Amino acid sequence: MPVLRLPKFGKPVKYAYITGRVRAMKTKLIPGEMYPRMMAMDTSEIARYLEETQYKDEIDALSKEYSGVELIEHATFANLAKTFRKLSEVSIDEPSFLILEFLRRWDVWNIKTLLRGKFAGVSDTEIVKYLVPAGELSAEYLDELAKKDSIQDIISAFDGTDYASALAQYDGKNLASVENALDKLYYFRMERAVGGTLSVGGGLLLKFVRREIDIRNLITLFRMNKAGVDAAVIQENIIPGGKLHDELSRMAGQPFGEFLRSLEGYPFWSSISDIATADIDAVSRIEARLKAYLIRYAWALSNYHPLSILPVLGYMVSKETEVANIRKIVRGKEAGLPAELIEEQVVVA
Amino acid sequence: MPVIRGTKPTRAVLIALKRRMKVAKTGHSLLKMKRDGLMIEFFEVLNKAKTVRKELVDALVKAEQRLHMAMAIEGTVAIHSVAYALQTEPSIQLQSRNIMGVVVPKIAAESVQKKMYERGYGIIGTSAAIDEATEAYETLLDKIILAAEVETALIRLVEDIDSTKRRVNALEFKVIPDIKDTIKFIGMALEEMERDNVVKLKMLKGKSQRRVAAEEAKKLAEAAAKASA
Numbered sequence: 001m002p003v004l005r006l007p008k009f010g011k012p013v014k015y016a017y018i019t020g021r022v023r024a025m026k027t028k029l030i031p032g033e034m035y036p037r038m039m040a041m042d043t044s045e046i047a048r049y050l051e052e053t054q055y056k057d058e059i060d061a062l063s064k065e066y067s068g069v070e071l072i073e074h075a076t077f078a079n080l081a082k083t084f085r086k087l088s089e090v091s092i093d094e095p096s097f098l099i100l101e102f103l104r105r106w107d108v109w110n111i112k113t114l115l116r117g118k119f120a121g122v123s124d125t126e127i128v129k130y131l132v133p134a135g136e137l138s139a140e141y142l143d144e145l146a147k148k149d150s151i152q153d154i155i156s157a158f159d160g161t162d163y164a165s166a167l168a169q170y171d172g173k174n175l176a177s178v179e180n181a182l183d184k185l186y187y188f189r190m191e192r193a194v195g196g197t198l199s200v201g202g203g204l205l206l207k208f209v210r211r212e213i214d215i216r217n218l219i220t221l222f223r224m225n226k227a228g229v230d231a232a233v234i235q236e237n238i239i240p241g242g243k244l245h246d247e248l249s250r251m252a253g254q255p256f257g258e259f260l261r262s263l264e265g266y267p268f269w270s271s272i273s274d275i276a277t278a279d280i281d282a283v284s285r286i287e288a289r290l291k292a293y294l295i296r297y298a299w300a301l302s303n304y305h306p307l308s309i310l311p312v313l314g315y316m317v318s319k320e321t322e323v324a325n326i327r328k329i330v331r332g333k334e335a336g337l338p339a340e341l342i343e344e345q346v347v348v349a
Numbered sequence: 350m351p352v353i354r355g356t357k358p359t360r361a362v363l364i365a366l367k368r369r370m371k372v373a374k375t376g377h378s379l380l381k382m383k384r385d386g387l388m389i390e391f392f393e394v395l396n397k398a399k400t401v402r403k404e405l406v407d408a409l410v411k412a413e414q415r416l417h418m419a420m421a422i423e424g425t426v427a428i429h430s431v432a433y434a435l436q437t438e439p440s441i442q443l444q445s446r447n448i449m450g451v452v453v454p455k456i457a458a459e460s461v462q463k464k465m466y467e468r469g470y471g472i473i474g475t476s477a478a479i480d481e482a483t484e485a486y487e488t489l490l491d492k493i494i495l496a497a498e499v500e501t502a503l504i505r506l507v508e509d510i511d512s513t514k515r516r517v518n519a520l521e522f523k524v525i526p527d528i529k530d531t532i533k534f535i536g537m538a539l540e541e542m543e544r545d546n547v548v549k550l551k552m553l554k555g556k557s558q559r560r561v562a563a564e565e566a567k568k569l570a571e572a573a574a575k576a577s578a
Contacts, residue, residue: 179471335417
């Protein structure tokens, strides 16, 4: 892992301005009681409803290019990117730094999409459609990267940045190792960045980041243990860090039944205990529950210190959840998935 | 009575036709056995094809549901992005096998079912829904390959049963009766010729007897004339 040069802010920073902005932005989120109503609407009615919300501009702008569910999905992603960029623009000092660190997950997402697109020989216009410029890398810079001729050119563009060490793992045949390295780098940076903050709420944010790492590792264990993958291979896919790293690492490669038994007693167990059985058909159901557990944890933390980074974290998680909920409802309804299946995936406060 | 056109009613043709008749009857019974054997094989393959087709439809429904689920959970944007990472195309080896003389394909596929970590995308940044959709499509591809093998075998068997049936019917209702009739016709023609010959011989015999009698009568008359003179 690279040695990061993280800024030192020296003393606690005031969060009054950014939390005030976030409170105002929060009022624009879709209220929880709207989701059951959206479940009863058809796609065009949902699109009409979204036209009355903050998504209006994006729906209008993208309606020439897309229609139906595609329009809603691309519009919600575009709005997410715009909102997060705005959030990073209106913040300064430590909040700005922490927000950007959190939003780097979208940079990682975009770098992975660029690499995958070039790997498959997809045109730059097609790749750009699937980029979400919500992180530090601007839409213009990502467009430039998409126009590069090869993966090597994209990798070279990141020379001198923290991403270079992760991108250097590209062997010309497979992207899995680079993708994993990028994800590990993100969580490594995030843990280090949050660990360096002195402000109120920093400790709780660090707790959240560590829990997120644990949940991601847990999901990896569920997926790979269920598939009967060797412990050594699973270990390669475990993110370093997190509170339960050592305990979870020991569970790698365990038979699925034994693995489930060893999870009993952990704080997240109650959220999955009713469906986590040895004969479960779809691990995605457990994953949905664990992600919902993490989202609810972030929401719970956001109320601890009103003038800290925590309400900002709560808002960012809420915004991502809102976009995911809309997508799950419209996509699920379009595919004719049973209502119970959609409801299981939708996370409401 | 349909007789093979242009057949000369000779003994040599009769012998040749009788030989042909023997071959036709042997061929007919062999083809009948082949047809019956192919029918038994056909029903076995048909049952297998029905099972495979049902499994294929089930796998398709499951794969579509899993893909829609993954699209709902992760979004098409993520699914497209992940799909770009998959580049290993499964290879197919085509061989052939023989079912009672019918050549049917045997398809062996490689690299269809991959291990989770060999699919080309990183595990950490993706979700179980993507794994499940990928796995469901891998199973579907396996079923498609199997269905292609079984259904092609079924089509080939049907074609061969059809042609064998036509051959059996042609032998049974056309070739054998025609030869039979022709043999009968030649037999009758030969008998007729024989009767003709007998009559001719009898006529010749009568003629010669009459000539001998006339000559004897003439001689007797001459002897009587000489005696009276």
